[in-house]
Amino acid sequence: xxxxxxxxxxxxxxxxxxxxxxFAIFCLFPFISVISSSLSTESSIxxxxxxxxxxxxxxxxxxxxxxxxxxxxxxxxxxxxTVVGTALAMLVTxxxxxxxSLRHLKYRNTINFYVYFTMLFHGGLxxxxxxxxxxxxxxxxxxxxIIPALVSPWxxxxxxxxxxxxxxxxxxxxxxxxxxxIYILFRIILPISMPxxxxxxxxxxxxxxNKWFEAMLYISKEDLWPLQYLxxxxxxxxxxxxxxxxxxxxxxxxxxxxxxRLATTVVTIGPIIFLYPFLQKYFVKGLMVGxxxx
Amino acid sequence: xxxxxxxQTGKLVRGEKxxxxxxxxxxxxxYLLALPGIAVIFIFSYLPMGGIVIAFQDFNPIKGITGSExxxxxxxxxxxxxxxxxxxxxxxxxxxxxFILCGTLGSVAIAIMFSELTGxxxxxxxxxxxxxxxxxxxxxxxMFSVSLLSTDTGMINQMLGLFGxxxxxxxxxxxxxxxxxxxxxxxxxxxxGSIVYLATITGINPDIYESxxxxxxxxxxxxxxxxxxLLKSTIILMLLLAMGGIFYGDFGMxxxxxxxxxxxxPTTDVxxxxxxxxxxDLGDMSMAAAVGFFQSLVGFILVVVVNSLAKxxxxxxxxx
Numbered sequence: 001x002x003x004x005x006x007x008x009x010x011x012x013x014x015x016x017x018x019x020x021x022x023f024a025i026f027c028l029f030p031f032i033s034v035i036s037s038s039l040s041t042e043s044s045i046x047x048x049x050x051x052x053x054x055x056x057x058x059x060x061x062x063x064x065x066x067x068x069x070x071x072x073x074x075x076x077x078x079x080x081x082t083v084v085g086t087a088l089a090m091l092v093t094x095x096x097x098x099x100x101s102l103r104h105l106k107y108r109n110t111i112n113f114y115v116y117f118t119m120l121f122h123g124g125l126x127x128x129x130x131x132x133x134x135x136x137x138x139x140x141x142x143x144x145x146i147i148p149a150l151v152s153p154w155x156x157x158x159x160x161x162x163x164x165x166x167x168x169x170x171x172x173x174x175x176x177x178x179x180x181x182i183y184i185l186f187r188i189i190l191p192i193s194m195p196x197x198x199x200x201x202x203x204x205x206x207x208x209x210n211k212w213f214e215a216m217l218y219i220s221k222e223d224l225w226p227l228q229y230l231x232x233x234x235x236x237x238x239x240x241x242x243x244x245x246x247x248x249x250x251x252x253x254x255x256x257x258x259x260x261r262l263a264t265t266v267v268t269i270g271p272i273i274f275l276y277p278f279l280q281k282y283f284v285k286g287l288m289v290g291x292x293x294x
Numbered sequence: 295x296x297x298x299x300x301x302q303t304g305k306l307v308r309g310e311k312x313x314x315x316x317x318x319x320x321x322x323x324x325y326l327l328a329l330p331g332i333a334v335i336f337i338f339s340y341l342p343m344g345g346i347v348i349a350f351q352d353f354n355p356i357k358g359i360t361g362s363e364x365x366x367x368x369x370x371x372x373x374x375x376x377x378x379x380x381x382x383x384x385x386x387x388x389x390x391x392x393f394i395l396c397g398t399l400g401s402v403a404i405a406i407m408f409s410e411l412t413g414x415x416x417x418x419x420x421x422x423x424x425x426x427x428x429x430x431x432x433x434x435x436x437m438f439s440v441s442l443l444s445t446d447t448g449m450i451n452q453m454l455g456l457f458g459x460x461x462x463x464x465x466x467x468x469x470x471x472x473x474x475x476x477x478x479x480x481x482x483x484x485x486x487g488s489i490v491y492l493a494t495i496t497g498i499n500p501d502i503y504e505s506x507x508x509x510x511x512x513x514x515x516x517x518x519x520x521x522x523x524l525l526k527s528t529i530i531l532m533l534l535l536a537m538g539g540i541f542y543g544d545f546g547m548x549x550x551x552x553x554x555x556x557x558x559x560p561t562t563d564v565x566x567x568x569x570x571x572x573x574x575d576l577g578d579m580s581m582a583a584a585v586g587f588f589q590s591l592v593g594f595i596l597v598v599v600v601n602s603l604a605k606x607x608x609x610x611x612x613x614x
Contacts, residue, residue: 006512008512008513008514009512009513009514012410012512012513012514013410013411013513016407016410016411017411017413017416019407020404020407020408020411020416020420020424021420023404023420023424023485024419024420024423024424025423026481027423027424027426027427027481027485028423028426030435030438030441030442030481031426031438033438033441033442033449034437034438034441037441045447046447048447048452049446049447049448049449049451049452050441050442050447050448050449050452051449052449091330092330092331092334093331095327095328095330095331096327096328096330096331096332098324098327099321099324099325099327099328100328102324104321105321105324106317106321107317107325111328111332114332114335115331115335118335118339118340119538120538120593120594120597121343121590121593121594122339122342122343122586122590123339123340123341123342123343123344123345123346123586123590124342124345124346124569124582124583124585124586124587124589124590125566125569125570125573125582125586126345126348126569126573126579126582126583126586127341127342127343127344127345127346127348127583127586128338128342128345129573130345130348130359130579131337131338131341131342131345134355134358136337147334147338148334148338150330150331150334151331151334151335153335156331180323181321181323181324181327182323182326182327185327206429209431210429210430210431211431212431212433212546212550213545213546213549228431228433228434229433231433231434231437232433232436232550235433235436235437235440235553236553236554258447261437262437262441265434265437268431268434269430269434272429272430273426276422276426276429277422280421280422280425
């Protein structure tokens, strides 16, 4: 039997569909605008402004940025930081989260609080800056983008909550069979934690991919600039496009200042947009498990 | 007394009567696993806390932390007396309150709407779209904002032009920016933020809704009298987490969007951007450290106070 919906119920439902559709379009809108504008000619943007469809199609900006080594270098830095950073961060985070998920570990709560307290109280920017630049001498190294970010307390607790949901008898029975804790973590616990690893790994990967503030503070060598910081520089530096196109000597050549910026932006977000729909289903699940308070 | 007894029996049952050394011997591999994480946190979170002394010094980079002269609260009085800083504190509080309230409202609304809808394909597509902006860096969003807001070429001014409205030069008008920032915050974070609430809603026992339907409750009534009350503790918990950060401006966001646009400082300059400039431009480390310490301290006190309030009114949402 189908229960007939009242008209109020139907109105509410339709309103929800409409509102969500509008919000989803609102979320998509800037992407389309930037992508299509990056595919336009510079002069059409100067004349008509940004648009949702390229008025005069042109790949000039892409040709220009891909001709120069800058973007490849920045890509290299970003990929290195993301891959190495995520791998190391997952290793350190899981190794910390697993012991904290075990009820029989005596100093579990002490360590928990030790981690948690850093979410409440910070030393501040100046102290961090001094520590990293003066005392640890990590300025102008790629590691300054990686090592300080190896443990995010928030991600660690997500991971711990997932480990907590695994039946402890699993580890106990392995222990009786003579396995040690490290073996248990890597051979038994981690393989069955794939949804959580995918989720937390994605969070770390995105944090590393999107890093720029640390680069602004600590990295002055252009070779070590990650993509995101390159965008910042290009935005505030109008010279960038003309430097790139200094070798182009065509008559009536308009330096694609705006479109170069846009193309760089598109090149930066490209991988995220392609990877994201595949990963999304994991993290929705993973987050729901992790959302349990504890 | 009673708790004492049960505590002891509990100890006896679990056989945990071990000292530090015995515990280390027994579980040394587990502690070894935890060690790298503990070390990273110690170096990058606890060592800087020691750097707070700079706030009480006339810091000289050459002499270092151990060699600089102590000046007591001088850095703080300078910070509190300046009218700039009062403005900056007001901006930080105002913007964050706006972010927290509008962000929570947006996230909860989106979560409820998703939970009510049944179309699987529709849900998957829209959920992907609304969570996507969360994964962009603010530098990219800053590019988006230029394409929307710039005076001559921006899409919003083009649209206004269609209705015969004079173009607005957004990047020179501080008045609009609190609202622009809020809209961007919702655009970026509300979809992703809704996942936590959606998780709570999914956890609600479906029997409750079913029995309400039998009693003739409409969709709206069920949201109002079942979903929202059951979301209450999650909402309070999330607000609580956000409260601790109310004295921190979202540096990544604001610096990327505003940069060094002095025209917009009246409404957008927050403590973090101010500290950054004090550090990088003026090189005044002691003053910047004083401001940073003030931030941490107030944030910490806020969390403790709000937590104790939460314990009183809604015990299940207290943090500790």
